[in-house]
Amino acid sequence: MAVQTVAGNATTASPDLGPAAALSCRECGERFELGPLFACASCFGPLEVAYDLPTGSPEELRKRIEAGPDNIWRYAPLLPVPADVADKPNLNPGFTKLVKADNLARELGVTGGLYVKDDSGNPTHSFKDRVVAIAVEAARAFGFTTLSCSSTGNLAGAVGAAAARAGLRSCVFIPHDLEQGKVVMAAVYGGELVGIEGNYDDVNRFCSELIGDPLGEGWGFVNVNLRPYYGEGSKTLAYEICEQLGWRLPDQIVIPIASGSQLTKIDKGLQELIKLGLVEDKPYKIFGAQAEGCSPVSAAFKAGQDVVRPQKPNTIAKSLAIGNPADGPYVLDIARRTGGAVEDVTDEQVVEAIKLLARTEGIFGETAGGVTLGVTKKLIEAGVIDPTLTTVVVNTGDGLKTLDAVSATSQATATIKPSLDAFRAAGLGTA
Ligand SMILES: *Cc1c(COP(=O)(O)O)cnc(C)c1O
Numbered sequence: 001m002a003v004q005t006v007a008g009n010a011t012t013a014s015p016d017l018g019p020a021a022a023l024s025c026r027e028c029g030e031r032f033e034l035g036p037l038f039a040c041a042s043c044f045g046p047l048e049v050a051y052d053l054p055t056g057s058p059e060e061l062r063k064r065i066e067a068g069p070d071n072i073w074r075y076a077p078l079l080p081v082p083a084d085v086a087d088k089p090n091l092n093p094g095f096t097k098l099v100k101a102d103n104l105a106r107e108l109g110v111t112g113g114l115y116v117k118d119d120s121g122n123p124t125h126s127f128k129d130r131v132v133a134i135a136v137e138a139a140r141a142f143g144f145t146t147l148s149c150s151s152t153g154n155l156a157g158a159v160g161a162a163a164a165r166a167g168l169r170s171c172v173f174i175p176h177d178l179e180q181g182k183v184v185m186a187a188v189y190g191g192e193l194v195g196i197e198g199n200y201d202d203v204n205r206f207c208s209e210l211i212g213d214p215l216g217e218g219w220g221f222v223n224v225n226l227r228p229y230y231g232e233g234s235k236t237l238a239y240e241i242c243e244q245l246g247w248r249l250p251d252q253i254v255i256p257i258a259s260g261s262q263l264t265k266i267d268k269g270l271q272e273l274i275k276l277g278l279v280e281d282k283p284y285k286i287f288g289a290q291a292e293g294c295s296p297v298s299a300a301f302k303a304g305q306d307v308v309r310p311q312k313p314n315t316i317a318k319s320l321a322i323g324n325p326a327d328g329p330y331v332l333d334i335a336r337r338t339g340g341a342v343e344d345v346t347d348e349q350v351v352e353a354i355k356l357l358a359r360t361e362g363i364f365g366e367t368a369g370g371v372t373l374g375v376t377k378k379l380i381e382a383g384v385i386d387p388t389l390t391t392v393v394v395n396t397g398d399g400l401k402t403l404d405a406v407s408a409t410s411q412a413t414a415t416i417k418p419s420l421d422a423f424r425a426a427g428l429g430t431a
Pocket residue numbers: 126127128152154155256257258259260261262263319320366368369396397
């Protein structure tokens with residue numbers, strides 16, 4: 001298969017992407033000028049953004065961040081965006097709640113402090129608004145006029161909404177059989193939404209072909225030719241978690257895995273905070289969560305392998321249903337390097353975990369949130385996650401988009417005539 005390394009129309013003038021200095025290959029370290037590139041011309045390894053990070057004291061940088069807006073742009077000095085990014089039309093996601101989940105902690109026997117980072121609070125109700133916000137700035141800098149993506153659902157909505165706000169055209173691609181909530185959420189912003197007869201991996205392959213075709217000219221695919229920039233958005237989850245803990249690293253973080261991009265970039269964000277002296281340098285463990293019906297990374301982790309064997313997804317956690325995850329090998333590296341793990345849970349356990357989070361903390365997460373909490377519970381019970389340490393669970397999306405997962409078991413307790421007699425006779429009001 002030919003690997004496309006350059007795509008679309010890059011403007012030749014050097015783009016203003018703030019502290020971003022170059023793209024560098026994650027495998028061989030070769031550097032490239034900033035542009036819509038995603039694979040190394042020498043070894044086809046994935047490209048990452050390299051920075052001239054701010055110099056000066058950690059105290060100054062902390063103050064500068066704390067004085068910034070209540071969204072991801074407070075971290076603009078650490079992101080590939082221009083300094084005046086907050087003045088441009090963008091959905092301005094981020095700074096979502098870090099909920100101290102004491103009820104849930106009691107139920108799970110966690111004594112070291114349990115937190116839910118609730119990213120359902122973003123503009124389109126998933127963490128994808130973070131990555132798209134950065135990709136929009138890159139698209140602007142490179143002169144793209146159409147925003148596109150291959151999506152498992154949430155990304156399509158995030159791209160549609162961000163394009164609407166930024167005044168760009170959008171055309172997004174999804175597997176044809178997604179949840180109604182995700183389809184409507186992606187279509188309502190007025191761009192083109194295309195269902196592909198196939199699974200996510202088919203959609204992704206289709207998009208790679210489109211990029212190489214004249215039809216895709218002038219298109220910024222947020223998770224393909226803008227992927228290095230897109231990925232940086234997930235670092236803001238790491239920044240926020242640490243800032244919200246009082247500029248402290250958590251001991252353990254549990255993160256869902258689809259392509260694995262979010263998990264690898266949260267680790268990158270934590271490493272940057274340590275390097276900049278914004279947090280104390282101490283060990284932390286990263287845990288990855290998958291659904292059993294799409295668990296290629298978890299399977300490789302448990303088998304002690306470095307290679308991730310693709311699977312055909314079959315799970316209710318559709319936002320995580322990527323059978324051939326691009327960043328899978330890096331997830332394995334990070335889980336092993338930090339002393340974490342990758343684990344999976346059944347669809348039944350996903351549903352149980354969605355209801356557990358709702359019942360204990362009043363947070364209605366989507367199936368991906370059920371996967372993450374389900375894995376957290378399983379790893380606590382297995383003695384792998386230490387209940388005496390500070391633990392953060394990332395809830396990446398909103399349960400309103402995946403109602404089918406719980407609708408069979410979440411209905412009215414009873415339906416009665418509007419009379420006290422009927423209420424009494426039904427034995428209600430005791431819950
Ligand atoms: C996309 C997505 C993820 C994880 O995505 P990665 O591809 O691993 O970065 C997690 N949760 C939800 C709800 C998502 O939509």
